[in-house]
Amino acid sequence: MDLTRWAQGIRRAATGRTVRLISRAVAGSVVAVVGVWLGMALGGPVLATVGPVDVGMSAELSLRGETVVDAHPLGSLLFDTHDAPVRLRVTLENIDSNQARAMLEDPRLSDRLPALLEKELREGVSALALRSIACGLAGALIFSLIVFRGLRAALAGLLAGVVMIAGIGTTALLTFRPGSVVEPEYTGLLAGAPSLVGDAESIVTRFESYRGQLVKLVDNVSQLYDAVSSLPVYDADPTSIRILHVSDIHLNPIAWNLVRSVTAQFKIDAVVDTGDLTDHGSGPEDNFVKEIGRLGVPYVFVRGNHDSKATQRAVAKQKGAIVLDDSVKEVAGLRIYGLGDPRFTPDKSVPVDSDLESLAALGRAHAVRLGQAFEPVDLVAVHDPTIAKGFSGSAPMVLTGHSHARSTELLPSGTRVLVQGSTGGAGLRALEHDEPTPVMASVLYFDRETHRLRAWDDITLGGLGEQSVQIQRHVENDPGRTISPEPTIAPSPTGSTVGTATP
Structure with missing residues (x-):
């Protein structure tokens, strides 16, 4: 009888220790996530120069993986670029319209401009990634130390932050979709939409590559910011x-x-x-x-x-x-x-x-x-x-x-x-x-x-x-596809009228 009670006590103690360990692990993970989020939000944003544009970049945890280009007050563009739970936000802080116009009109830059913009944008994103990782890990370490008041718990929080950031980064790289740049979602003023989104025919026929679209985006934004009293007229593609x-x-x-x-x-x-x-x-x-x-x-x-x-x-x-x-x-x-x-x-x-x-x-x-x-x-x-x-x-x-x-x-x-x-x-x-x-x-x-x-x-x-x-x-992925009539036996179109319930 005493042996039975002793065994039951051991099981209760083991169960209690398991519950406590799981609770501590969950609490530590939650604290690490909050710390990473705080670190990225407070210390992660960077300022980069892409051609004639001063661009603010930030990365933030989000349920939806996406890239947002904010051209306030004209509107914003959203691209479904990846599936990882992180949002890349790009804010157009300032633009030198004279420099933009000179770059776009210089025939010597016509071939080099896409590569130049892509290089500067990649450098900005790389700087953002390194800064966000460092600040996110620092946030996980510091916040865990503040909450749990112990070096061991703080190191555990840091480890959880490393695992989380590594998982997010790997998922973002594996699911990256550069082609999404030709299918933006625009939110803002109707008057600004055509110039900011760009002409669909131009995008499909002349800007299918990611690099080419960067030039178009800079061009459109340059036009918009250069307009003082009115928005520019939409440049309709004749084709x-x-x-x-x-x-x-x-x-x-x-x-x-x-x-x-x-x-x-x-x-x-x-x-x-x-x-x-x-x-x-x-x-x-x-x-x-x-x-x-x-x-x-x-x-x-x-x-x-x-x-x-x-x-x-x-x-x-x-x-x-x-x-x-x-x-x-x-x-x-x-x-x-x-x-x-x-x-x-x-x-x-x-x-x-x-x-x-x-x-x-x-x-x-x-x-x-x-x-x-x-x-x-x-x-x-x-x-x-x-x-x-x-x-x-x-x-x-x-x-x-x-x-x-x-x-x-x-x-x-x-x-x-x-x-x-x-x-x-x-x-x-x-x-x-x-x-x-x-x-x-x-x-x-x-x-x-x-x-x-x-x-x-x-x-x-x-x-x-x-x-x-x-x-x-x-x-349209396949605009030149073959249209094949479906063989049917159809009645005469004349006769009594038919219908469905009205919505």
Whole structure:
């Protein structure tokens, strides 16, 4: 009996020691992490010179691995450069615009400038890395000593800091993605976006390398900081066709502010609206469409399920408007096919069929008709994504809306379907939820010779605001891919109309 109690006592003591050791290890690790963070934050930042720009650099622990370029007050660029839990922040402190202009215009530097900027940037990042490591380890040692008041615990904290920094550094190196520089995410003023982000066609065709993009970034920032009274005019690339895709405006006048601003800032060649411009398709709503005639660029429109035939006629009367309904038109150099939505949801006397397969079949039927009755097209515009997918293989690109949520999908046929969010923040629906529906639109960059999509910018305005925006750049990986029609047995496009439940 005494032996049993003795054994139980030993087990309790061993368990207690194990718990204490684990607790001390966890506490020591937490203290080491906090110490590394404090050390990097307080002593890590460095000031470097990259060409004509004085650049502040800092590294900070973060749940998301990324690189942020802060060009305050113009905005910031975010690059998804690595997966390690550390954020590299680059702040443009000062720029000598005269030196920048001289460097960029000097033909003797045209070949050496990328390498020069890359060398200076690498030196700055190396200095930041060494300083951050030293300060992080010092922070882990000092903070552990302060908390635990013992040399052994402080050395253990230092060791934990070494392991953590080594792990972060190794992960950052193994997951580094230099190609992410061509797909920045911009946040800031809409007016500053085109110059700071840069032209997509230029990036794809002339700045595919990391070094080349450094020159473009310095050039854009130099222009912005050199402008005293106004921002510079966006230098439109003559080899690209720029299309603004909007959808589901739903009578929200904020949408026209966005369309006007983007059209001017990005030098848009044409606007494509994939429907639901109105809410009820009624006569009083016709006045809302008059803004189309004031844009000064072609406005391609396909009817949505909230737009009546009367709305379609009202749009057609506006200057620059091009209504497509099972028809093709060449606009800004692109052959565009458009199909109006077969439903009119606000008319409660007309039954609305919610059979998705019927919608898909309708899309396939019109795709067959498109292939038989028209020459090949570059772009298809419809309202409903289900109908849109029926055009798989009929064109390289299909634009659609309806769902009030942006997404894109590359179909097996090679056709890319881009579903636009609501450019009107879903109209009054924006106020039905705790957070307003974002206002969304996209700028599409097409090659002027091949008529294929090269890149696109997704523009998002938080809620109902219109001053600060977020822009995400995407690059088409295989713009010259083969589009293979999918063999289908499609019914005649004529007959009863079908539909889905309205969002």
